[in-house]
Amino acid sequence: MSARAAAAIALAGFWWTATGAAARGAAAQEAHGGQVLIEALGCAACHSGVPGGEAIREVAPPFGDGAAPMAPAYVFHYMADPQTVRPDIAPARMPRYELDERQRVALALFVSNDREMRGVDQALRAAMARHPDADRAEGAALFETLNCAGCHVHPEAQSRVTAPDLSLTGVRVRPEWLTGYLANPVTIRPAGPVPGEGGQMPDFRLDAAEAASIADYLLELEGPDGADPPAEVADWEPQALSPFAMQKAGTLLRNRWSCLGCHQLGEDGGRIGPRLDGVAQRLRPGYVRAIMQDPAHLAPGTIMPASLEQPDRLDLIASFLLGRDGEWSGSETVADLPALPDATAPGAELYAARCAPCHGVGGAGDGFNAPFLPVTPTVHADSAAMALRPDDTLYDGIHAGGWILGKSHRMPAFGASLNDGEKRALVAYIRALCRCEGPAWSRDGRRSR
């Protein structure tokens, strides 16, 4: 897209269309099928496992220095409901995000490239007055969170492929659910696919035919090379549980297991992973069973740890989740996610991904998920308290979970998902956070020499 064209759009403001959507979808399906649509929409800008990702950058307007300036007021209004369709790039389109006014102000300041702020109208001026702290840096962070750079080139932003790998869609989700979801996406992971980063699937306003076309394509995809889904995915069937067994499983899930540390079930539970209500409508049974045992295999990059429980109990819990009544619904998006540190040290990176959602980025026990836990997560920054805990105790808690230490059973066991070096790196990072050492008596090894 030329700078001129972008400027023209900006000056022209909005044009709305209610026409052509169905026709566009039908045309896309006839001409190119789901794959064409996926490539055109730029799904691969966020998701791995699907083709494309570059085409969208050709048609989405670039931002930042060197790009055509764009009126801040235009961005501000457009982002409220970007139902604009440009016939020249169809079926590609700008999707709709659920943004509040402050976010739109911040984004407008970041992407407009109008340092003089000439294109500010009365509404934006009033909004800026209401949100005097919303600045360009906040817009930059939001730009990153939403992965705008996946489509829009911006010299100050990197695109990130962090949304779920779609090559295993067929083994994960139920077809009828997928079609409905694509047409009307809702939040699945309340704090984003990378918990705490806050990204969400936007609404592409797909019509029924488009959604079906994409779903058909995704469901036929084969898994990544060498990643055959575990046997459970195809073979496993949920048990028909008696009400007694359902109660037993529910009690285990709430009172003993760590699942609800991250997942919401009813009114209980955390906001890190997808909610567990109605999973029978969303997910295939075998996947529900298999993900507990081997999440890294089915959802590469996930922070969900592999369960250390025995197969009979996994059968019970999976059957319980699949046998529960209750409609599947999306989650409420977690607001006010703290900025994640730019971590590169192994311990810091692991901590940011796996610990910070509950324990807080700085170890203050104030992670975004903390309000949804029955007890306050341990404050790793508390030197006095942490100096009483041996390194081994920290390691053991990471390995086997909080329950074995008489602490919260909602703290999961990462023993099967982190290696020894990773666990020790985490212990070292916690020690850096508390600026303390464990008690002298607790350190192993010959000491008198």
Place this chain on the structure above:
Amino acid sequence: MRPAAASLALVTLVAAACSDRAGDAGDTVSGPGGPSDAARYAAAGTTREDFVGADACSSCHADQYSRWAASTHGRAGGEPDPANVIAPFDGTPMVFRDATVLPLVDSAGRFLFVVRQDGYPEQTITVDGVIGGGHMLGGGTQGFVTRAPDGTVRFLPFDFSRQLAEWFCNTGSRTDEGWVPVTPEMALADCGDWPPTRILGTLSRFTNCQACHGSQITARLEPGAGVTTEWTALNINCESCHGPARRHVELMADRTGDPAASPRFADIGLPSRVTDSVEESLDACFSCHALGDVIAEGYLPGARLADYQALKLPILGDDPYLPDGRVRTFAYQGTHLSSSCYVDGNMTCVSCHEPHGLGYWDINRVPLASETDDRQCTSCHAAKVTAPETHTFHAADSPGARCVSCHMPYLQHPEVGAAVPFARSDHTIPVPRPQLDGRLGLVSACRGCHTDRSELRLQAQVDDWWGETKPVDRVTAGLLAVTDRMGPDQAGRMLLHPDEPGTMARFQGLARFLTRWVRPGEGLAPDAADRVTRLAASPDPDLRALALATLHAADSTRGAAGADGAIAAAGGPAATVADEPLAVRRRWVMILGFLSDEALARDDVPAAEALLRRALAVIPGDAAVLRSLGLLHNRTGDYPRAIAAFTESLGADPDQPLARVNLGIARAASGDAAGAVREYQAAMAIDPNEPLAYFNLANLYLRSDDLPSAIRFYERAVVLGPELGAAHRNLALALGRTGRIEDAVPHARRAVEFSPGDQTARDILAQLEAARSP
């Protein structure tokens, strides 16, 4: 006081000791001597018929059943049978100084002990039950029971050690040398269970409860009928842990249809144990595998054990634990409550013990092949896995490198003595501290292998390898350092630590402080009062009751502040004593009763009485406390008040044969012989087999020189209570006076045999033998 009266008093005290022990057990529902087991299941709305036995479980739960059947629980005992008897019943005699005992199987296949004792007719005792299979690695034993004429089932004195492959007996109540192998130097009566006095089941007349050596064992006294002893099995069956299964079997009999669709599958008639909390899980095991004082009958799996048993109360008086919770005398695996794995973690028995087969598994239920497999520990203590040698300092494949070698060593239970192996792995899971271990009289884990090295040297090695080791908690440190010479302020600071996490330790510290530094009615220093008050805030009923009882006992307002004063001082939800849960109040009463006994032992009768009166403020009209008050008055010779107390006790609970007997003793001492006879007869009406009723009735006849009647009732008394030396002695006296010297001599011998300290009995025997000689 005339000799007869003295002997009467002696026996009265024996009876009092029995009933007091039951009183300590807080049997306030049915009363000592009453139908304690009759209420056992009825209290829970359960009858014997609600139990179906293990075989009923096998068809649906074949896997669990087969594992259980091969387990130490499944093979814990049963009917005498070559398959479960490990002791040699081959006629090889056990030779005592004064007796020979032949264990043999007769032609009908019956297991028998033939007892040939000098001066007595030969006795043949039938083995009616086998207890234990000698399975325990640290010392496995097997015992035997027989049915007695009074309906009880009693333990025989002849036990067998698998490790020694020898017969032994428990001398605990006689020569007090622990468990000793049978030798020709021993007298038969050196064995505490000769004649047998320990019963299967719980009856308050007997001081030893053995309800755990089988499944659903009940010894019940039907008033007017006598004792009936029953059990489902003499192994430990499914319902011992899962509860009565009749309803479950009935509900699940029709297994047609879709279980998910049928509402009847919402209630399967049994609770799930998979969802047990830590405490619920421990309850099931500790109902047998821990010391405890019974505060109410009727515990069934699924109930909260704290409502039925007080696991920390045995610390008062008997003090079975060392300062760090390890076994000082004899205990079971309740020492787990002192382990860091429990105090600072959530470990239960089933964290390591697979509950059906009783094999081992890790915290994630991965089966382990052996009890020494490190993964029992390292599935939680994972940090020790990667470089174990930096922690163990022992070659990786050597026994010394196994976690349990150092942290769960097998320790001989001291009360047993050293002659018969009875070591159990230390469930406090301690850190080896060779010097401290030695100071406490224990063989440290290091010394268990390195027998050639001194504790000093071993300690030096420990210091060299590990430097500073994990410190003990503050209460344990205080218990180790405190001396009786210290003042109450200093002792309080050392022993009372309300913020220490271990409930067992906090209880031990307060128990020591209470028994050594608190004088009834003399108040507490402000700092100690503050600490005790904070201890009373514990949700643990044992600790709360102990703290409340401490405040109450120490109350210096002459009782004016009363139990409500203790409640008010402690704070919390209860406004008055009546609001306090019964489980706490029962413990509170028992603790005041214990302190009263202690005061009595110091001959401080006013304090003893004041403490009992304070106990009555906690549970007004409590039959056991009133009975203790009556015994106290009997002891001081205040018979009118004794009569009043016993009468009030019997008003609260009429089915107390021993309270009747003691009331009779008070009436007799007041000169009301006719009234005494009525009370003894009333006791017999409740329990036709109560030997003390016959004995005391016979005493009346002896005093009035009605020798034939005296002899008749003494004879009944020694049949029902063959262990009663005084009854044998008085029978010998009565027979002697009628000139039946030959009949009298064996009873005089029995009197000396069972009561070696009874000089009167020795004199009578000497006189009889002199009269007999030509």
